[in-house]
Amino acid sequence: MKITILxxxxxxNAEMLAEDIQAELEGENEVDCLNLSDMSPSxxxxxxxxxxxxxxxxxxxxxASAQPFxxxxxxxxxxxxxxHFAIFGLGDSEYDETFNHGPKKLAxxxxxxxxxxxxxxxxxDASGDDMAEDLAFPWAEEVIAQAGExxxxxx
Amino acid sequence: xxxxxxxxxxxxxxxxxxxALLKAAPGLEVDLIDRLPVPYGLVRYGVAADHQGTxxxxxxxxRVFERQGxxxxxxxxxxxxxxxxxxxxxxxxxxxxxxxxxDRPLAIPGGDLPGxxxxxxxxxxxYDHPDACALxxxxxRPLIVGNGNVAIDLLRLLAKTPEEMTGSDLGAGPGEWLAxxxxxxxxxxxxxxxxxxxxxxxxxxxxxxxxxxSIRVIGAGASDDPVEQKKIxxxxxxxxxxxxxRRITFRFGLTPLAVEGETSAEAVRFAxxxxxxxxxxxxxxxxxxFGPAGDLPRDALLADARDAEAGALAPGLYATGWxxxxxxxxxxxxxxxxxxxxxxxxxxxxxxxxxxxxAILADLAEAxxxxxxxxxxAHETEAAPEGRxxxxxxxxxEMLRRARQEERxx
Ligand SMILES: Cc1cc2nc3c(=O)[nH]c(=O)nc-3n(C[C@H](O)[C@H](O)[C@H](O)COP(=O)(O)OP(=O)(O)OC[C@H]3O[C@@H](n4cnc5c(N)ncnc54)[C@H](O)[C@@H]3O)c2cc1C
Ligand SMILES: Cc1cc2nc3c(=O)[nH]c(=O)nc-3n(C[C@H](O)[C@H](O)[C@H](O)COP(=O)(O)O)c2cc1C
Numbered sequence: 001m002k003i004t005i006l007x008x009x010x011x012x013n014a015e016m017l018a019e020d021i022q023a024e025l026e027g028e029n030e031v032d033c034l035n036l037s038d039m040s041p042s043x044x045x046x047x048x049x050x051x052x053x054x055x056x057x058x059x060x061x062x063x064a065s066a067q068p069f070x071x072x073x074x075x076x077x078x079x080x081x082x083x084h085f086a087i088f089g090l091g092d093s094e095y096d097e098t099f100n101h102g103p104k105k106l107a108x109x110x111x112x113x114x115x116x117x118x119x120x121x122x123x124x125d126a127s128g129d130d131m132a133e134d135l136a137f138p139w140a141e142e143v144i145a146q147a148g149e150x151x152x153x154x155x
Numbered sequence: 156x157x158x159x160x161x162x163x164x165x166x167x168x169x170x171x172x173x174x175a176l177l178k179a180a181p182g183l184e185v186d187l188i189d190r191l192p193v194p195y196g197l198v199r200y201g202v203a204a205d206h207q208g209t210x211x212x213x214x215x216x217x218r219v220f221e222r223q224g225x226x227x228x229x230x231x232x233x234x235x236x237x238x239x240x241x242x243x244x245x246x247x248x249x250x251x252x253x254x255x256x257x258d259r260p261l262a263i264p265g266g267d268l269p270g271x272x273x274x275x276x277x278x279x280x281x282y283d284h285p286d287a288c289a290l291x292x293x294x295x296r297p298l299i300v301g302n303g304n305v306a307i308d309l310l311r312l313l314a315k316t317p318e319e320m321t322g323s324d325l326g327a328g329p330g331e332w333l334a335x336x337x338x339x340x341x342x343x344x345x346x347x348x349x350x351x352x353x354x355x356x357x358x359x360x361x362x363x364x365x366x367x368x369s370i371r372v373i374g375a376g377a378s379d380d381p382v383e384q385k386k387i388x389x390x391x392x393x394x395x396x397x398x399x400x401r402r403i404t405f406r407f408g409l410t411p412l413a414v415e416g417e418t419s420a421e422a423v424r425f426a427x428x429x430x431x432x433x434x435x436x437x438x439x440x441x442x443x444x445f446g447p448a449g450d451l452p453r454d455a456l457l458a459d460a461r462d463a464e465a466g467a468l469a470p471g472l473y474a475t476g477w478x479x480x481x482x483x484x485x486x487x488x489x490x491x492x493x494x495x496x497x498x499x500x501x502x503x504x505x506x507x508x509x510x511x512x513x514a515i516l517a518d519l520a521e522a523x524x525x526x527x528x529x530x531x532x533a534h535e536t537e538a539a540p541e542g543r544x545x546x547x548x549x550x551x552x553e554m555l556r557r558a559r560q561e562e563r564x565x
Contacts, residue, residue: 011486011487013211013214016215016218058357095361125208126208
């Protein structure tokens with residue numbers, strides 16, 4: 001499958017995870033990895049499956065590298081109805097009121113423009129016991145299996 | 156691209172810089188030199204013991220050594236074990252990322268009385284920094300001067316019950332000190348109105364979870380600005396929280412004029428909008444910023460800098476992080492700063508193959524390498540007692556023994 005991993009980060013944890021996921025998936029798939037700050041809404045390509053990895057900042061906000069993308073989406077209002085994505089979130093339960101709200105907002109932004117979400121949003125907790133990749137690798141495998149059917153149907 | 160780069164200070168700025176340099180140019184020789192036998196700077200010794208999620212950024216830094224090939228030279232102090240001139244002669248580029256560790260003094264009459272403690276001094280002692288002094292007796296009513304995130308960290312730690320430190324890496328000694336502090340009341344004072352206080356709103360919201368406190372907020376004020384409004388609302392929301400006996404009082408718009416007391420701090424006299432006000436206390440904790448440790452000629456270097464804003468001090472000499480910018484900004488800002496500086500260094504870099512690089516550090520018998528740190532790290536995590544994620548080694552000598560895998564002397 002052709003996959004693009006898009007990450008939104010502020011201190012680099014999401015970037016490191018995105019690169020780990022890329023390394024894990026390569027071989028069986030053709031995988032690109034891109035910072036959301038370098039992604040334009042017009043770059044979405046229906047033949048690819050988009051894996052979003054995004055952290056949370058401030059008071060439940062998008063991290064710095066995802067903010068220009070969010071602004072561009074709101075300005076350009078692209079039609080993403082042919083686009084399939086899945087999303088993995090990073091956050092910290094110390095901020096319990098806004099836990100993983102960054103990826104939640106990013107998913108809502110994608111859905112608002114018609115994109116189709118594959119699988120549930122999974123949330124990593126920096127204060128928890130799990131390593132992000134231990135949650136993310138099984139998640140990626142599962143959403144890729146599901147996307148195979150969805151993208152197959154779409155094609 | 157080839158080239159030899161020495162980074163002085165293995166805190167977040169130094170580590171992010173090494174990460175960015177080696178990402179762009181994997182062939183570089185990048186050495187991180189730190190005065191401590193352990194890396195990560197304030198991630199280990201500043202970020203609060205009960206904020207382990209924030210410390211998780213050190214997983215990235217570990218990769219800089221484990222996968223990207225940076226080398227660690229711990230227990231090597233610039234200015235004592237090696238001079239800046241020697242480093243500059245040996246490397247193509249030298250970067251000062253040594254942070255700012257000295258508490259800014261409370262420059263008012265009585266500001267140096269016994270019983271006045273700086274936040275850096277106190278947090279180093281709380282977090283088992285090897286150069287820390289003993290934890291002082293704060294008495295029943297400490298008063299905090301300052302309204303930044305560090306002040307809120309202090310407030311939260313002093314306010315917490317022992318049970319609320321579960322999952323932290325607070326050491327046994329500091330844990331007992333906190334549990335036995337006998338603190339009845341903590342007053343926290345800021346110079347600005349709440350609307351302009353430096354703390355982040357999330358830091359305030361976190362206080363709403365405290366399990367053993369009774370909080371009063373006096374004079375939070377009002378604002379028309381939506382961002383300021385949010386901050387005020389968060390502070391105001393704390394007013395009336397009553398989960399336990401330890402009293403916390405927030406005060407704003409108080410400029411300290413003098414610390415009063417015969418032999419030690421007993422009260423602080425403040426200027427208010429209209430008048431003066433004296434608040435009595437048993438100790439004064441200042442969290443009003445940080446300055447240079449004084450072992451490096453920071454002021455002169457910055458004054459003569461070619462381009463201080465970009466961190467370019469002189470040919471082949473750079474600065475980043477708190478050392479360059481001053482004691483402001485959280486970990487993310489250091490990353491952005493380091494990434495920009497990495498691009499600048501790579502632009503400037505002229506590699507001289509005759510420069511010896513790390514060979515000049517080879518004679519330093521007491522230096523701790525990355526493997527040494529992994530031994531310390533492994534020991535600390537394995538030794539963690541129930542309810543703790545780590546048991547920090549608190550002395551340099553013990554760190555060095557662990558790094559070298561030596562047995563304890565009998
Ligand atoms: C109490 C406290 C709590 C904080 N909490 C948070 C938080 O929760 N979240 C957040 O994002 N930010 C927090 N910050 C801010 C954050 O710690 C800083 O932004 C960051 O650490 C600055 O990085 P730095 O690498 O410039 O300096 P430092 O982290 O201070 O690193 C400097 C390094 O240089 C070394 N060094 C110094 N002098 C020499 C010398 N002469 N020779 C060799 N090595 C030397 C030191 O040992 C140290 O390891 C906190 C700061 C403080 C003080
Ligand atoms: C200043 C700050 C604010 C944060 N705010 C939140 C938040 O509101 N909700 C949350 O779930 N996580 C929050 N986090 C936690 C981060 O999302 C988490 O540490 C994540 O691993 C960072 O990933 P990154 O390095 O890719 O940015 C915050 C972290 C910091 C330092």
